[in-house]
Amino acid sequence: MSEFLEKLKHKVWRTKGCRFNANRRILRKQSIVTFVTTFSSIHLLAISVLQLTNTFGISTDNSSYLSYVSIILAIIILSYGLHEGGKNYGLQAEKHHSCALEIDQFYNKILSLESNVNEKKLSKKYASLLEKYSFNHLPIDDKYFQTQHPKDFGFDDFLGFFKKQLIIFQYKIFDVLFAILFSFLPVMLTFLILVCDFNY
Numbered sequence: 001m002s003e004f005l006e007k008l009k010h011k012v013w014r015t016k017g018c019r020f021n022a023n024r025r026i027l028r029k030q031s032i033v034t035f036v037t038t039f040s041s042i043h044l045l046a047i048s049v050l051q052l053t054n055t056f057g058i059s060t061d062n063s064s065y066l067s068y069v070s071i072i073l074a075i076i077i078l079s080y081g082l083h084e085g086g087k088n089y090g091l092q093a094e095k096h097h098s099c100a101l102e103i104d105q106f107y108n109k110i111l112s113l114e115s116n117v118n119e120k121k122l123s124k125k126y127a128s129l130l131e132k133y134s135f136n137h138l139p140i141d142d143k144y145f146q147t148q149h150p151k152d153f154g155f156d157d158f159l160g161f162f163k164k165q166l167i168i169f170q171y172k173i174f175d176v177l178f179a180i181l182f183s184f185l186p187v188m189l190t191f192l193i194l195v196c197d198f199n200y
Contacts (some may be wrong), residue, residue: 002024004117005110005113005117005183006114008110008122008123008126008175009107009110009111011126012103012106012107012126013103013107014100014142014145015103015130016100016103016107016146017102017144017148017149018114018137018141019096019097019099019100019103019137019141020096021101021137021141021144021145021171021176022092022093022096022135022137022138022141023093023100025094025140025141025144025171026089026093026096027089027093027100027140028172028175029089029175030090030163031080032087032090032175032178032179033084033089035179035183036080036182036183037077037081037185039071040073040076040077040182040183040186041077041182043073043186043190044070044073044074044077044189047066047069047070047100047190048070048094050170051063051066055068057146058194060151062193062194062196065193066190066193068196069186069193070169070188080182082126092135095133095134096133096136096137099129099132099133099135100135102129102132103129106125106126106129110122111138118151122191140167140171141171143170143171144165144168144171145162145165147167147168148163152163
């Protein structure tokens, strides 16, 4: 295989992996957004029910604090929902997946080619595939792809191991931690208001 084909094969292989990673990352993000908004909405509903039924014998002051929490949380949920909802995660994920599948077909075609090929035509075909899809993957998708192939990108040594864990954290865990904090901190605040007596 010619040097041109080798370089193109590597580039296409890498881009294909990045697009699949972008698809998985965005689908996970979409699930997180759905979880956060649903959980927070249920929390707001629970606060309203607690105040209406006065199940825990909530004092007037504590009930006022709960009302403040509800108002602030409602504003945050609305802002968060509008901000994240406008990003069209479902469409982005679908586009990345479709792009990855087309690039995969192109990659398989390259593997079967001989050295005597029209380099300009192949480059143009690859460029047209990328231009067809308006969404591009993020740098973290490429970094995570590199961790999936540690020997090819120098992640198989001692220092590379720690770099790999940091990238995995950014790609997989950061958004999940954010969702946990965003969802459960207001619940903890509500619990503190319910169990503590602020009438002093």
